[in-house]
Amino acid sequence: MVDESTRKTLSNIPLLKTKAGPREKELWVQRLKEEYQSLIKYVQNNKDADNDWFRLESNKEGTKWFGKCWFIHELLKYEFDVEFEIPVTYPTTAPEIALPELDGKTAKMYRGGKICLSDHFKPLWARNVPKFGIGHAMALGLGPWLAVEIPDLISKGVISYKEKSEK
């Protein structure tokens, strides 16, 4: 089950209405607009709450998304690339978010760096088709995962802090 703060952020992300996948030309545009609006709102919320933790952008059709996400641990900011594609069956199927940098570094990951989402995520998502969108996936999927895995990985020394200059 998601924790209290997650639930709160989730409730602040606007829900979507249009149920359409990338193949449906007309409706997908509609869906994409809603996705954007939802994301904008979500990002805005995050920034307002001083809780900005990712950057995203998509290709022209909005089927491929990529960007960065970061996690602050012990006053150090760990930054990771993030990418995912919109599945054809979207929005019935949730997008599979991947962190390629961490591929092979943790057990809770599929090949290609796709993160293993919690047992709760999928039924939750299924119940909320088509209301949930990309923002929700980020908030419910990636956010909790980072919060659990990154400190663990850091403590294991699997990942180490990289100065910004290195980047």
Next chain:
Amino acid sequence: MADWEEVKRLAADFQKVQLSSTTQKLSERNCIEIVSWLIDRKMLDLIFTSDGKEYITPNQLVSDIRGELYDHGGRINLVELAKVIGVDLAHINTYLNDVLKGNKEIQSVLGQLVDSSYLIRIAGEINEKLSQQGQINISDLTIQYDLPADFLQSQVVEKNLGKIIFGKQDKNDSKVYFTESFISRTKAKIKGSLAGLTRPTPITSILNNIDISEKLFFSLFDQTALYGTLTGRMTGAQYIPNVYARTQNEWVNHFYKQNGYLEFDALSRLGITDQKTYIKKQLVNQEYEILHSCIVSKSILERVDADIDECISSKSFIDLQNNLPSVFNQKDEEMILNLILTSQKRSQTILIENYLLSKAFVDKLLKDCESLIQEKAKNTVESGKYQQYQISLQAASSKNQKAEELEEKVDKREERRKKAAGGKSGGGTQGRETKTKSTKKAARGGNRNNSESDGGEKEEKKVLEIINFDDAKDVLQLPLEEEGIEDDILQQIIEYLLPKLNEDALQQAANIFATTIADRTANRRQTHNEIQSKLNALISDVRLFEKGLKLLSADIQAQLIKYLLKSVCTDIVTEILNYIASEQNLAPPTENLSNEQRLKFVNDLPSEYKHTILPVVKSLTGQSIEDFLMTVETALSACSMILKKIDKKKDRTLVLNHKYQLLEELNKSEDLALILHLAVVAIFTTATQTMLHCSGRHVSGVLSFLKQYLSDEQVMELISYHDFVTLMLSGGSEAENAKEKLKEKVSTIKKIANDFKKPGTEKS
């Protein structure tokens, strides 16, 4: 495609949003931590608000306080301030000094902040009020403005006096302010009310009337007090107008001068409580005596003295109540008398209630009663009360058995004496009756003197009340009323006199008693003798008559015996019965008793008499003079009388006397029938030397007996006279005629009788 354009734009927007700088926001917790850290380090000076969510800088607080003060019109409560600003009261108190320091116009008073604008405003209000009410008290203001009196006094009123508040401070009470007009108004009121008063009036009632506070009245009174004085400076004080005091004094002076006395009651009615000192002050040069309820001038005392002198010299009385002013009560009078009466005068006077009686007057009254005393004493002695009294006295003096026996003896003797004295009512029980009566009276006397001690009452019982109140009253009322003595005092006088009267009466009674006892014994003896001699004479008469009778013929003899028994013997019996009756204290039998009455009377007699008297009475109806004589003798001896021995010589003289008596009567007599009768009897007596007792009816019989002694002519004369007499007495036509004839013959008859000599002597 417009939609794609829109998506592009949205994507651009999205980028823009993501690229925009994030607000550097601290969480609340952090902030609190940071601030408290800073405060700890004294790097910051902040004040927590009471809800704990805000901080205020001290400067802000100070300015807030000022602002709120202004908002609230120049006055605010610190507690309220704390609430409004939302800061703990402690902070406000800490920063209060800063507030006050910065601004001299703001003051902190009793947990309140007040600024000068507010003070000026209330000063204005106070002034308004003052001008409305005329006077104002700080304490009232204190209540109204809820500010301490000192503060109001010093900061508000005094500061602004003459500037904003136009009035005057009371000199006596700095807390009171008033306007000039109010003062003059009040003064006028007081003046008016005081001037209007003529009687002493309690201050409170004055104040109630004019509606002025007590303090104000007293402070202003001195400035207005022209008409009178106050008895004090208290609430209960009285205002006494000068007019009143003056009239009071005048009244007192006048009254005293006019009447010569002065009543304390009258003074207290005038409202003078300490009368004696007042009088001392008022009547300085007067001579007076202080009595119980009044004072009295010398002149009155002198007058009374003179009156008493006069009373003594004129042997009358004076009524002090009338002579003195009516206000004097008994105590006063007593005091006056104490002052006036010298011991010499005192001895000459008697004081009964309001009356002063001179001794002489009382003596006169006693003299008035003398006859009463005499009479009463006599009555008392005669009714036996006195004896009773003496017995009781004796009984009281000696209480043992012996004395009682003695008493009994005395009692008996007394009783007998009483009987002898001819007590009016029945015999036996009388003694006891009087006894109870007297004790009753004594008890009544005792009641009257209830106030006396028990011993006195006992004593009282012993004194016989010979003269009771009513008796004395009857006697004294008239003379005393003529003197003008009233009924009530009459009673007093009588009560005063009664013991004396009684004493006198007792003395009198004793005297009378002594004399009567002496008298009575002598008297009784005398009567006894008289009766005895009388009876003796009668009996000897009877005897002589009997002798004469025996000379006559038997038939006439019987008639004459009967007649003799009926007349003379009956008289004797009656006499005896009378004597016995008096002796026995019985009602004396009437003169003409029938035989039955006589018997009845005798039957009622005690047996000692009854046995002897009864035969006598019976013999009256008998036929024999001898029987009578015998019975009479025993009867007389029962009556302790002695029958004289028959004396022949004496009989002779008796007969002679009888004869001369008869002749004398005869010569004097004019009655025609009686002349014959007397003549016949006289002749008989002369002829037989015995006496005859007969009635007219027996005359003819006697006459026929006398024939042998007389000459024929004499007999003829007598018979013819006798015939005419019978003719005359029988009445009828010839009565007058017979009378004439008789008249002619009277002288002859008289002559015959006178000339008749005893035949024996003639013959011999």
